[in-house]
Amino acid sequence: MTLPEQLRPPRGLTYQELLDADSHTVPETYRWNVPADLGLADIPISRYLSREAHEAEKERLWSRVWQIACREEQLPEVGDTFVYDIADRSFLIVRHAPGPDGLRAYPNACLHRGRALRDAPGRVAELQCSFHGFCWSLSGELERVPSSWDFPHVEPEKFSLPRVQLDTWGGFVFLNPDPNAESLAAYLGVLPELFTRWPLDQRYTRAHVTKVINANWKLVQEAFMESYHVVTTHPQLLPGFGDANSQYDIFGNVSRTISPRGVASPLIGWRPTEQQALDSALDVREDDPPVLVVPEGGTARQMLAEAARSALRPALGDAVEELCDAELVDSYFVNVFPNAHPWGAFNQIFYRFRPNGDDHRSALMEVQLLAPFAGERPPPAPEIRLGPDEPWRDAVEVLGSLARVFDQDEFNLEAVQRGLQSTARTGVLLSAYQESRIRHFHHLYEQWVPAGESR
Numbered sequence: 001m002t003l004p005e006q007l008r009p010p011r012g013l014t015y016q017e018l019l020d021a022d023s024h025t026v027p028e029t030y031r032w033n034v035p036a037d038l039g040l041a042d043i044p045i046s047r048y049l050s051r052e053a054h055e056a057e058k059e060r061l062w063s064r065v066w067q068i069a070c071r072e073e074q075l076p077e078v079g080d081t082f083v084y085d086i087a088d089r090s091f092l093i094v095r096h097a098p099g100p101d102g103l104r105a106y107p108n109a110c111l112h113r114g115r116a117l118r119d120a121p122g123r124v125a126e127l128q129c130s131f132h133g134f135c136w137s138l139s140g141e142l143e144r145v146p147s148s149w150d151f152p153h154v155e156p157e158k159f160s161l162p163r164v165q166l167d168t169w170g171g172f173v174f175l176n177p178d179p180n181a182e183s184l185a186a187y188l189g190v191l192p193e194l195f196t197r198w199p200l201d202q203r204y205t206r207a208h209v210t211k212v213i214n215a216n217w218k219l220v221q222e223a224f225m226e227s228y229h230v231v232t233t234h235p236q237l238l239p240g241f242g243d244a245n246s247q248y249d250i251f252g253n254v255s256r257t258i259s260p261r262g263v264a265s266p267l268i269g270w271r272p273t274e275q276q277a278l279d280s281a282l283d284v285r286e287d288d289p290p291v292l293v294v295p296e297g298g299t300a301r302q303m304l305a306e307a308a309r310s311a312l313r314p315a316l317g318d319a320v321e322e323l324c325d326a327e328l329v330d331s332y333f334v335n336v337f338p339n340a341h342p343w344g345a346f347n348q349i350f351y352r353f354r355p356n357g358d359d360h361r362s363a364l365m366e367v368q369l370l371a372p373f374a375g376e377r378p379p380p381a382p383e384i385r386l387g388p389d390e391p392w393r394d395a396v397e398v399l400g401s402l403a404r405v406f407d408q409d410e411f412n413l414e415a416v417q418r419g420l421q422s423t424a425r426t427g428v429l430l431s432a433y434q435e436s437r438i439r440h441f442h443h444l445y446e447q448w449v450p451a452g453e454s455r
């Protein structure tokens with residue numbers, strides 16, 4: 001069902017009209033324009049605040065849904081292990097053989113008295129528990145039991161590590177604790193088609209920062225699912241960011257926003273020049289010299305596209321000539337329910353949002369920059385961890401101007417949490433179109449965590 005016409009942005013070009021002016025043919029998937037009419041109901045506030053909602057999520061969501069555990073590049077060699085924690089549970093991912101099928105996931109628990117088999121990532125020859133020494137092979141068969149005479153009731157062939165469903169897409173390792181879950185391919189639906197031209201498995205992690213934020217994980221995630229907040233939260237972007245010209249699309253378990261860059265927001269009361277639009281898009285400050293100069297008759301979008309083509313040429317070669325301006329310039333952000341945000345096109349951002357351990361009032365926000373490369377895959381960047389009081393700016397060396405933008409986002413988040421704890425309302429209000437992806441998230445959420453279990 002399409003939204004009524006009066007809900008569409010009142011000023012400026014629609015995103016589809018902007019694509020008509022692209023210097024290259026745009027991929028078909030850019031022409032998909034799929035708004036969703038999911039009603040106008042408020043979102044129950046208890047879903048963000050109550051311990052019961054968090055417990056229901058553990059039971060109904062995290063224990064059953066496909067979720068990203070790590071990147072494949074974090075386990076390049078046989079014997080590499082990775083520990084993935086979600087809420088109060090821990091899983092162990094192990095590379096037992098080379099190649100795409102060489103990964104396995106197990107509950108991170110010894111079958112003797114239950115100690116976590118691994119505390120941290122690392123390379124090992126076998127999986128030996130550090131408590132009493134029970135030992136399994138990388139592929140999960142029981143190898144040794146100290147004083148095995150004392151365990152006449154342990155039959156080695158029945159004491160393999162239980163497997164957890166694991167699959168990969170786009171260089172990400174997904175797992176699903178539910179043995180009866182649908183396949184990952186069925187779950188992801190249209191997602192691979194969206195990324196055909198930008199294979200994320202051919203990227204490497206150029207930067208990796210994880211930060212604790214004092215708000216429920218859903219609140220944090222929702223701050224990165226719309227461009228409606230840009231006008232107030234990131235006003236410095238407006239001369240070069242078409243916030244209200246954004247397109248919002250919904251596809252099964254996936255949603256996306258495409259926001260044009262290099263064009264001015266229709267919400268500002270003055271008309272920036274093409275140079276001002278370019279300076280804003282490149283984060284050039286008032287007194288700094290321009291990074292690029294728009295020639296007579298040129299546009300900011302053309303300049304951004306050409307700069308991106310040049311930057312990508314070493315990694316992609318002549319293929320960059322096929323890429324359209326939109327792919328090189330615009331913000332294209334995707335959500336894979338429940339918590340993964342791979343950005344599309346040649347944006348490099350990937351976000352993931354989780355509860356901070358078993359605490360429902362704080363979240364882990366993880367940012368990875370996934371860059372194309374030529375030749376041998378560079379090793380993934382080490383993870384930088386920031387506490388709740390350390391600003392994103394502490395990671396400016398790896399995040400660049402994004403660090404400032406994230407600090408602006410975080411400025412609101414603790415205050416949202418506090419406000420929701422104080423409000424007289426029982427629900428959160430959402431707009432019909434610009435916040436439709438948040439509504440879509442909750443629409444799916446209600447299917448996984450039915451009302452009554454989330455309060």
Ligand code: FES
Pocket residue numbers: 110111112113114115129130131132133134
């Ligand atoms: S708990 Fe692992 S060997 Fe005892």
Ligand SMILES: [Fe+2]
Pocket residue numbers: 223224229233234405409
């Ligand atoms: Fe933001």
